[in-house]
Amino acid sequence: MAFRSLATATRSSLRIGLIPADGIGREVIPAARRTLEALGSDLPKLEFHDLLAGFDLFTKTGAALPNETIDIEGGCDAALFGAVSSPSRKVAGYSSPIVALRKELDLYANIRPVVSVEKPSVDLVVVRENTECLYVKQETLTHTDSGREARATRLITERASRRIGTMAFELALARPRKQVTIIHKSNVLSVTDGLFRETVRAVPRLPGVSGRFDSVAIAEQIVDSAVYRLFREPEIYDVMVAPNLYGDILSDAAAALVGSLGLVPSVNAGDSFVMGEPVHGSAPDIEGQGIANPLAAIRSAALMLRHLKYEDAADRIDTAVNHVIREGRVLTPDLGGKSKTDEVVEAVLRRL
Ligand code: NAI
Numbered sequence: 001m002a003f004r005s006l007a008t009a010t011r012s013s014l015r016i017g018l019i020p021a022d023g024i025g026r027e028v029i030p031a032a033r034r035t036l037e038a039l040g041s042d043l044p045k046l047e048f049h050d051l052l053a054g055f056d057l058f059t060k061t062g063a064a065l066p067n068e069t070i071d072i073e074g075g076c077d078a079a080l081f082g083a084v085s086s087p088s089r090k091v092a093g094y095s096s097p098i099v100a101l102r103k104e105l106d107l108y109a110n111i112r113p114v115v116s117v118e119k120p121s122v123d124l125v126v127v128r129e130n131t132e133c134l135y136v137k138q139e140t141l142t143h144t145d146s147g148r149e150a151r152a153t154r155l156i157t158e159r160a161s162r163r164i165g166t167m168a169f170e171l172a173l174a175r176p177r178k179q180v181t182i183i184h185k186s187n188v189l190s191v192t193d194g195l196f197r198e199t200v201r202a203v204p205r206l207p208g209v210s211g212r213f214d215s216v217a218i219a220e221q222i223v224d225s226a227v228y229r230l231f232r233e234p235e236i237y238d239v240m241v242a243p244n245l246y247g248d249i250l251s252d253a254a255a256a257l258v259g260s261l262g263l264v265p266s267v268n269a270g271d272s273f274v275m276g277e278p279v280h281g282s283a284p285d286i287e288g289q290g291i292a293n294p295l296a297a298i299r300s301a302a303l304m305l306r307h308l309k310y311e312d313a314a315d316r317i318d319t320a321v322n323h324v325i326r327e328g329r330v331l332t333p334d335l336g337g338k339s340k341t342d343e344v345v346e347a348v349l350r351r352l
């Protein structure tokens, strides 16, 4: 996959912020680091910065995302984020550091390729808008005569829809099938999803685009039937572009098609910064057992490199990971194997 040029691969060193955060983030980010270190002369000298964030940090210090983390990360060339254990209830003073980081660094796109190694029928990428929709987190609770009433604001802007749409068309242009499917629910939410749909559809006709996307086919699908078709005939999709919440749900659903959330990588991308992040969460059910699948985090490191234009290094990682999956001898339990995280990392390193 090619990206719009973020930077050229001519640096003498590459500064990477590492934010393992919570749960298995602390197990899979070191795995990604080891893989990057093993690439040797394919990359400039690597400089890692260990950075703090997360719910555990919040419970200890009262801050989930210290200013220092934002400052240092902003000064790096790129970053890798693990996962955060956000509680399902409201906790006074706490707000998700990953949602905040995406906003602070204006990482407006979450790009999530989902590719099957064994059944070659799934090869799609979910392009999720990363800054608005219901994730603006403007929720209110009022007490009424008939009980409590909760409301949330859903923000969709033309600006954010246009730039995520442009990102989706650019990605599609670099892929063999060149198709963008707009995911929406504008049959019900005609104002918010209507604006998203209409704005993304209009991207090829923007001033300055002048025919650039003529070879890209545009399709659209209502989100609920998109999930149905994703399970029935995943091969029909190439690039799926969606508002924040639909994109989040669709990519977890698509992960089920390729075997495990532990395989699906992503990058949070803006015009001047990229942060790799496995799609999965902090997986408290398996935390600390040494059995977390490190492949999503390792693939996220590859995707980060691709974004920085280190295509050869990224290819080496992806080829090694695909080999390990196809071979099927060294796999973590989520893929039906018996191996530990470290053993999978070793298997990838042997194949690099
Ligand atoms: P989850 O993705 O953490 O786990 C879902 C299921 O998949 C679990 O059974 C887990 O064991 C399994 N799984 C996930 N990643 C795996 C891996 N690498 N290897 C093996 N198995 C894996 O989602 P869940 O359980 O809904 O959320 C747990 C916590 O993670 C919550 O606090 C949630 O807020 C947080 N979360 C954070 C995200 C982030 O940091 N971006 C994204 C999603 C959830």
Ligand code: MG
Pocket (backbone or CB within 6 Å): 248, 249, 252, 279
């Ligand atoms: Mg998710």
